[in-house]
Amino acid sequence: MQEAQTTKVKNAFSERGRKIAAWFKGLPARTKEKFAFAREILNQGNGKVRASMLLMGMGQLLYRQWAKGILYLLVEIAFLAYFILRGADDLLGFFTLGTVESNAWYGIEGDNSVIMMLMGILAWIALLFYAVLYIANIKDCYAIQCAADTLKAPKSFKKELSELLDKKFYKTALALPIVGVSVFSILPIIFMILIAFTNYGGDIVPPALVDWVWLDNFGRILTLGQFAPTFFKIFGWNIIWAVLSTALNYFAGLGLALLLNKKCVKGKTFWRLFPILAYAVPGFITLIAFKYMFSYGGPINQMIVDAGGTAIGFLDIDAKWTARLIGLFANAWLNIPSSMLLATGILSNMNTDLYEAARVDGASAWKQFVKITLPYVLFATMPVLISQFIANFNNFGIFYFLRGGLYMEGYFLASDTDLLINWLYNMSIDNNYYSIGAAISIIIFIVTSVISLAVYVLSPSYKQEETYQ
Amino acid sequence: MKKLKIKPQKLFNVAITYLIILAVCFVFLFPILWLVLASFSKTGSIYSFEGFFPAEFSLDSFKRLFTDTALYNYPRWFLNTLFIALMSSLIGTALTILTAYVMSRFRFRTRKAMMKTTLILGMFPSFMTMTAVYLMMTQFNLINQQWGLILIYSAGAPMGYLTQKGFFDTIPSSIDEAARIDGASNFRIFVRITLPLAAPMIVYTLLSSFVWPWSDFILPQLLLKNKDLYTVAVGLMSLDDSEFSRFAAGSVFIAVPIVVFYFALSKFLISGLSAGAVKQ
Numbered sequence: 001m002q003e004a005q006t007t008k009v010k011n012a013f014s015e016r017g018r019k020i021a022a023w024f025k026g027l028p029a030r031t032k033e034k035f036a037f038a039r040e041i042l043n044q045g046n047g048k049v050r051a052s053m054l055l056m057g058m059g060q061l062l063y064r065q066w067a068k069g070i071l072y073l074l075v076e077i078a079f080l081a082y083f084i085l086r087g088a089d090d091l092l093g094f095f096t097l098g099t100v101e102s103n104a105w106y107g108i109e110g111d112n113s114v115i116m117m118l119m120g121i122l123a124w125i126a127l128l129f130y131a132v133l134y135i136a137n138i139k140d141c142y143a144i145q146c147a148a149d150t151l152k153a154p155k156s157f158k159k160e161l162s163e164l165l166d167k168k169f170y171k172t173a174l175a176l177p178i179v180g181v182s183v184f185s186i187l188p189i190i191f192m193i194l195i196a197f198t199n200y201g202g203d204i205v206p207p208a209l210v211d212w213v214w215l216d217n218f219g220r221i222l223t224l225g226q227f228a229p230t231f232f233k234i235f236g237w238n239i240i241w242a243v244l245s246t247a248l249n250y251f252a253g254l255g256l257a258l259l260l261n262k263k264c265v266k267g268k269t270f271w272r273l274f275p276i277l278a279y280a281v282p283g284f285i286t287l288i289a290f291k292y293m294f295s296y297g298g299p300i301n302q303m304i305v306d307a308g309g310t311a312i313g314f315l316d317i318d319a320k321w322t323a324r325l326i327g328l329f330a331n332a333w334l335n336i337p338s339s340m341l342l343a344t345g346i347l348s349n350m351n352t353d354l355y356e357a358a359r360v361d362g363a364s365a366w367k368q369f370v371k372i373t374l375p376y377v378l379f380a381t382m383p384v385l386i387s388q389f390i391a392n393f394n395n396f397g398i399f400y401f402l403r404g405g406l407y408m409e410g411y412f413l414a415s416d417t418d419l420l421i422n423w424l425y426n427m428s429i430d431n432n433y434y435s436i437g438a439a440i441s442i443i444i445f446i447v448t449s450v451i452s453l454a455v456y457v458l459s460p461s462y463k464q465e466e467t468y469q
Numbered sequence: 470m471k472k473l474k475i476k477p478q479k480l481f482n483v484a485i486t487y488l489i490i491l492a493v494c495f496v497f498l499f500p501i502l503w504l505v506l507a508s509f510s511k512t513g514s515i516y517s518f519e520g521f522f523p524a525e526f527s528l529d530s531f532k533r534l535f536t537d538t539a540l541y542n543y544p545r546w547f548l549n550t551l552f553i554a555l556m557s558s559l560i561g562t563a564l565t566i567l568t569a570y571v572m573s574r575f576r577f578r579t580r581k582a583m584m585k586t587t588l589i590l591g592m593f594p595s596f597m598t599m600t601a602v603y604l605m606m607t608q609f610n611l612i613n614q615q616w617g618l619i620l621i622y623s624a625g626a627p628m629g630y631l632t633q634k635g636f637f638d639t640i641p642s643s644i645d646e647a648a649r650i651d652g653a654s655n656f657r658i659f660v661r662i663t664l665p666l667a668a669p670m671i672v673y674t675l676l677s678s679f680v681w682p683w684s685d686f687i688l689p690q691l692l693l694k695n696k697d698l699y700t701v702a703v704g705l706m707s708l709d710d711s712e713f714s715r716f717a718a719g720s721v722f723i724a725v726p727i728v729v730f731y732f733a734l735s736k737f738l739i740s741g742l743s744a745g746a747v748k749q
Contacts, residue, residue, distance in 0.1 A: 282702070
C-alpha cells in the first residue's frame with residue numbers, strides 16, 4: 001500500500017517533469033510559429049497596412065472603412081494625448097521614483113514616490129492595452145488587404161459589430177471584467193510586490209523620497225533581531241492553525257452531513273436549518289458576540305463566579321492556549337456549516353450501489369466510511385479543501401475580532417494568537433511598515449501557493465484536471 | 470424479513486444519533502439565541518444579565534436604535550449599507566455571470582492563460598493590496614465615496630467565477646447548438662436560453678455577492694472616514710463597550726434579512742457550494 005503510494009507520487013512527478021521538458025523543447029518552434037504571421041504581415045502588407053502601422057486607423061480610412069478607421073484614429077489620439085500629458089512622465093517616474101525632494105523652506109513641491117510608482121504601473125498597463133489595440137489594428141488592416149486582393153468585399157462595419165455579439169461575443173463580455181480586474185486586482189498586487197523591494201515605510205514616507213532596496217526587506221525579516229523572532233513564532237503557529245482548523249472544519253462538516261444523511265433521521269431539512277442559521281449570520285457579528293461571551297463580564301464568567309469560582313481571562317494577554325482554542329472553536333462554528341452543506345451536496349450526487357455491495361460483503365459502517373465515502377468525498381472536494389486551507393491560513397477575522405490590537409512582549413507589533421495576515425495588517429495598516437508588510441505578503445503567497453500546488457499535484461483530483469477546469 | 474423486530478441495538482443507535490444532532494443544533498443555536506435575547510434586554514448592559522440571559526425584556530434597544538441617532542445614526546448606516554450592497558451585488562453578479570459564461574462556452578487563445586492568472590491572483594493574501602487600494606482611491610478622489618466601495622466590490626467579483634463556470638459546464642451545449650442552427654447569435658443564446666436556465670445560479674450569485682459588502686468591515690473602515698457614510702459593520706464596531714444591547718439589536722436587525730434569504734434558498738446553497746467541486 002505504502003509502496004504503491006510512493007510510486008504513484010513518483011509517477012506524478014516524473015510525468016510532470018517530462019511535460020516540462022517537452023514544453024521547453026517545443027519552445028523555439030512555437031515561438032517561430034507565433035511570429036510567422038507577424039513576418040507575413042511585414043513582408044506582404046501593402047502601403048495601406050504600413051500606413052496603419054504609422055498611425056492607427058490610417059489604412060482603414062484609405063480603404064474607405066470610415067467608421068472603423070475613425071474609431072482607431074480616436075483611440076490613437078486618446079492614447080497619444082494621455083502619454084504626452086502624463087503617461088510618459090509616469091513611465092519614467094516608475095524607474096526613478098522621484099528625484100526632487102520637497103523642501104518647504106524653498107517652497108519646492110517634491111515628488112511623491114509612492115504615487116509615482118502607482119501611476120507608473122497604471123501607465124505600463126495602459127501601454128499594454130495600447131499595444132494590444134495597435135496589433136489588432138494592423139491585423140485588421142491586413143485582413144482588409146487580403147479581402148481586397150482576392151476581390152472579395154471586406155466585412156462591413158455593421159457586420160463586424162454584429163460579430164461582437166456572436167462569434168466574438170467573448171471579447172465584448174470580457175472587456176469590462178478584464179479592465180476591472182486589471183485596475184483593482186492586478187495593479188494593486190503588482191504595486192505591493194514592487195513595494196516589497198523598496199524602503200517605503202517607517203520614516204520614509206512621502207514627502208521623503210522612496211528608493212529601490214531590492215532584497216533587503218526579506219533579509220531583514222529573516223535575520224534582523226527586530227523581525228525574525230516574531231516572524232518565525234507567528235509562522236509556526238500559522239501552520240499549526242491552518243492544518244488544525246482546516247481538518248477540524250472539514251471532518252466535522254463531513255461528519256455532520258453523514259449524521260443528517262442517516263436513514264433513521266427524520267426531518268432532515270429542519271435539522272439542517274440550524275447550521276444554515278449559523279452560516280447566515282454575518283461573521284463579524286458572531287465573532288464579537290463570542291468576544292463578549294468570553295469577556296470578564298460575560299455570561300460564562302458570570303456563571304463561574306456564581307458557582308463560586310474566579311473569573312477567567314479567556315482572551316487575556318497571558319491566555320495563550322485558551323485564546324487559541326477559543327479561536328479554533330469560533331472558526332469551526334463559523335465554517336462547519338458551509339463544509340456540511342458542501343458535503344451534503346457531494347453525497348447527494350454519490351452512487352449508492354457501492355454501499356449495497358459492501359453491505360452484502362459484510363463490511364462494517366466504519367469500513368464503508370473509510371473505503372468508500374472518504375475517498376470519494378476527498379476526491380470531489382480536493383480543490384475546495386485547498387482553497388479552505390488557504391482561507392484558514394489567511395484567516396484575518398477570527399483573531400482580529402476576538403483579540404485584535406494586542407501587542408505583546410517578545411513579539412514585534414503582534415500577539416501570540418496573531419497569524420501572519422494579522423501581523424501584516426498591524427504592520428502596514430496600523431503602523432506604517434509598508435515595505436516589510438509587502439515582503440510578508442509575498443512570503444505568505446509563496447508558502448500558500450507551494451503547499452496548495454504540492455497537495456494538488458499529489459491528489460487524485462489532479463489526474464482529472466480537465467473536469468475541474 | 471427481519472425488520473419486524475426492532476433490535477435494541479438499533480434503537481440505541483438511533484437514540485445516540487438524535488442525541489448528537491440535538492447537541493450540535495444546540496451549539497449552533499445558542500450564541501444566536503443569546504444575542505437575540507440580549508437585544509431585547511431592558512437595561513442594555515451585559516452586566517445586568519442573570520447568567521446568560523437578561524433579567525427583564527423590552528423593545529427599548531430597538532427603539533433607541535432608530536430614534537436615538539445623535540451619536541450613533543443606525544438608520545443612516547443601514548441605508549448606506551443597503552445601497553452599497555445592492556449596487557455591488559447587481560454589478561458584480563452581471564460581471565461574474567458574463568465571465569463564467571464566456572469561460573465555460575468559448576474557446577479562445579488566451580482562455581487558459583486567463584484562468585491560470587485568476588488562480589494565481591487568488592492566492593495573494595487579500596489585505597496585501599489594502600495600502601495600494603487606499604492610495605489609488607485617494608488618487609481617483611474616491612475616499613469617503615460610496616461609489617468607490619461599489620467599484621472595488623464589483624470589480625473584484627469576477628475573480629470568483631469558478632463556481633458559476635462549473636454550473637454553466639453542466640448545461641448541455643447541445644441546447645446552444647440547436648439554437649445556433651436556428652440562426653441565433655451567441656448574445657441571443659446567452660440572453661434567451663442560458664440566463665433563464667441559470668436562474669438558480671444567478672440567485673446564488675446575487676445573494677453571495679450581496680452578503681460580502683453587507684457584512685464587510687475592513688474596506689469600509691479604510692475608505693469611509695465620515696461618520697454619516699459608515700456602513701452598519703463599521704458603525705457597530707464603533708459602538709462603546711457599554712452599548713451591548715444596542716450592538717445586539719443592530720446585529721439582529723441586519724442578520725434577519727440574510728437569514729430569511731438563506732433559509733428560503735437553502736436548496737440553491739447546497740448546489741451552489743458543491744458546483745465548484747469535481748464532478749464524476
